[in-house]
Amino acid sequence: MELVSQFTEDAYAKEDRICERPTCATKILKGDPCFYIATIDPNKPGRFVCGSCHSRYQKKAATSVRPSSRNTGFHMPDTDQRPPPRPLPDLHGIRRSVNAAQRTATINPPRVVATSHGLQGSQSGPSGPIVAIPTSSSWNQTSHGLGVGYTANHAAHASQREYWSKLSYTMGSHAETISLNISAVHDAGPKRKGSCGTPISNICEGKKDIHAQIDAPGLIEIALNTILPKILALSPAFTWRTSQFIVRDAGWVDLSTHPANRPYFYSECWHASKRGGKESKVFKSKQFALTVVVPESQWLEYQEWLEKTEEESHHLAHRDVVAHRDVVTPIEEPVMTCKRVHQRSDSIPISALSGGLSPPHKKLAASSAFCTPSPDREDLKQALRIGGTVNLDVKQLLDLQNKNIQYYPIPTRPLSVMLKNAKFLSYDIETVECLMGQLTINPSMPSMLGAGTFKTAHPGWLTLFSPPLSGLGYQTRHEVAVKRAYYKAVLPGTSTASLKFKIGRYALADEVPRLLKEGNVLYWAQSLLQLTYDFINRSITSASELPPFEIPQVRFVDAGLAFAFGPLPAPKAGSSMTNSARAVYLVEELIPGRKGEFVKYVHNMDSNPLLEKSDDGYDLALFFTFTQHVQHIKTWGLAFISDYQGGSELLTDPQILTHPTVSQGKDIFGDGNIEGAVSKFEKQHSCNYYCEWPGFGLDPFTKLPDASVSTDDADI
Known part of the structure; x- marks a missing residue:
């Protein structure tokens, strides 16, 4: 809406009327304020409103105020008559004038300027904004060399367009990256076969996540920024002319000859691919080699400077040593001293080496030899005497046996888990993961770890090709004890009770069940x-x-069964090979310590410690008899562990003793299962301070409970 100013006599109603604002419709009495409100569209009539509505229109942000003048063609002869619509400007004439002027002017038209005078040839008075179209002569007037309406910022349009064009051309997907392998070589001296330069002090660095569309200047900048600090660190005192260094690719192409703003390696990352039966090209990240080449002339100059510096350092060090010998000072005790040599500017501080820079050239360190004191003569003589001989048991080295194996680890499962799954009630190689590896065994008799009633133990090393995160075999060449079942082969002419016998090995078909039973006991x-x-x-x-x-x-040692496989003999005609297994081993974690530190704490024939009170490990033996007490109670008198033996932290070769009602006449848990020991446990066991602590709540034995036998451990 527009508010139009009126004469004083027009601002009051000459007679009663209704406010024409639709939502108001208030009666305006004669003599009350009455205002005319024009619409935005000049073709539509305005409305007469009351004073309150007029005030409301004045406060609205969308209302404009247009002065009313009789000279502008707006006339209100009477408040009862509505003003006639104002004539519109001749838009068609304005458009023709603008088009005609643009055809004869520059491509930069001037801005339209509003003037106070009217259009020439206009027959009627102005009824809107007066617009003057500049003539073609005024279009050629410029400000700072630019057309009318343009500023000095428009002068940079060409350079800005080139900059953003280059940037948009080189930018691509952030996923398209390459990696660089940057090294340093020089052209002087002999070159390796297939190489175009000689490496400098093994300087080689890698860079990754480089934009695949990087151009040659960008690659040169990355290569020099990476390698120059390491070359300069060789001899900071030498003046390197880095501007002469050349960056080449794997094909020995000088990157400085390649134009800028063009990706250098990008085209080599696209490869043909077939997806869905259609051939297309896909991007694959690759690694490219760049080499910073030091010219031959500069490298030879560096070598000459290096030799000259070495000679000067040698001369200064020799002069200091001679001067030190000529000075006679009273010395109370012979003390080995070394004169401090002034640190030259071409030396590299330790902080520089710790920052990832390459070490100095070997020739620069030669001068420090003059300050190294001579070793003691007697100590050197003894070292030469010992170090001059090589003590190697060649026979033992050649006797080592290497076996390709399949390893089946013995898992550790809670009793509650075992009772819920029938497959877990015994150690079964079908329920554990098979690991491939290699087993090295030292089978010599002097190196034997020991021989028990059923097994022999030799040292060895276990290496699994896919090692587990923990347990036996998690590290390469894991030291192990390799055990095999044996029987005593009595020599001819001697009795069976004789101590002289040979170790006999079972056939593979007989040895597998024996070692599998040992693994099940563990x-x-x-x-x-x-x-x-x-x-x-x-x-x-x-x-x-x-x-x-x-x-x-x-705890008990980690262990498992290892089946050794050897080369198969050539098959005969009409025959088929069935199995390539050659031997089976019980591989156990090696208990650290000497042979004398291996202790047997509790025997499987007794329920009390095997050691005396004065023996080392007696308290640990008491703890093991306490564990038997707990196991006897928790299994309702059906089973417990016996034959505790090993070290102070690792145990091995246990026995499981069961009640006679469990086996029902069958051979379970091997020959070491003395069933009578379980029946007599309550009478033989003597409670100790572990058993008697009130917190455990263990009562002295009286008799077995009348409840039915159960192995449920839910009350633990």
């Missing part, structure tokens, strides 16, 4: 020991106070 021993520690931890957590003793932390 499998159950790990589970029962974990059952014991669960009971201990829960009892201590729920107790009102901590026990007055430390709980020993022990």
Whole structure:
């Protein structure tokens, strides 16, 4: 809406009327303020409103104020008559004038300027904004060499367009990157076969995530920024002329001859690919080699400077040594001294080396030899005497056996998990992961770790091709104890009770079940020991106070079965090869320490410590008998671990003893299962301070409970 100013006599109603604002319709009495409001569209009539509506229109942001003058063609002879619509400007005439002027002028038309005078030839008075079209002569007037309406910023249009064009041309997808392998060589001296230069001090650096569309100048900048600090670090005192260095690619092409603003390696990253039966090209990131080449003349100059510097350093060091010998000073005790030599500017501080720079040339360090004191004569004589001989047991080295194996680790599972799955009730190689590897064995008799009742143990090393994160074989050449089953082969003419016998080996078909049974005993021993520690931890957590003793932390060794495979003989006609296994081994984690540190704490024939009170390890033996007490209670008198032996932290070769009602006359858990020991446990076992601590709640044995036999460990 537009507010039009009126004469005083026009601002009051001459008679009663209604406010023409649709939402108001208030009665305007004669003599009350009455205002005329024009519309934005001049073809539509305005409206007469009351004073309050007029004030409202004045406050609206969309309302404009247009002065009314009788000289402008606007006339209100009477407030009862509406003003006639104003004539529109001749837009068609303006358009013709502008087009005619542009055809004879420059391509930069001037801005339209509003003037106070009217258009020539206009027959009627102006009824809108007066627009003057500049003539063609005025279009040629410029400001600072530019057309009318342009500023000095427009002068940089050409350079800005070139800059952004180059930038948009070189930019691409951020995923399209390459990597660089940058090295330094020189042209002087002999060159390796297939090489165009001689490497400089093994200087080689890598760069990744380089934009694939980088041009040659960008590659030169990256190569020089990477390699120059390392070349300058060789001898900071030497004046390198880095402007003469040349950057070449793998084809020995000088990158400085390649034009800028063109990707250098980008085209080599596109490869043909077939997807969905259609041939297309895909981008694949690659690594490219760049070489910073030091010219031959400059490198020879550097070598001459290096030799000259070395001679000067040698001369100065020799002069200082002679001067030191000529000075006689009273010395109370013979003290080995070394005169401090002034540090030259061409030496490299330690901080520079720690910052990733290459070490100095070997020739620069030669002068420091004059300050190195001579070793003691007797010490040197002894070192030469020992170091001059090579003590190598060649026979033992040649006797080492290397076996390609399939390794089946023995897992550790809680008893509750074993009871829920019938497949987990025994150690079965079908339920564990098979790992390929190599086993090295030292089978010599002097190196034997020991021989028990059923097995021999030799040192060895286990290497698995896909090592696990933990356990046996997680590291290369893991030291192990390699065990095999054996029997005593009595020599002819001697009795079976004789101590002289040979170690006999079983056939593979007989040895596999024996070692598999040994692995199963270890499998159950790990589970029962974990059952014991669960009971201990829960009892201590729920107790009102901590026990007055430390709980020993022990475990059984990690182990597994290894089947060795050898080369198969040539098959005969009409025959088929069935199995290539040659031997089976029980591979165990090696217990550290000497042979004398291997202790047997509890025998499988007794439920009390095998050691005396004065023996080392007696307290640990008491703890093992306490674990038997706990296992006897938690299994309802059906089973417990016996034959505890090994070190102070790692145990091996246990036995599982079961109640006679468990086996039902069958051979279970091997020959070491003395079933009578379980029946007599309550009578033979003597409780110790572990058993008697109130926090564990273990009562002295009276008799077995009448409840049915169960192995449920849910109350642990």
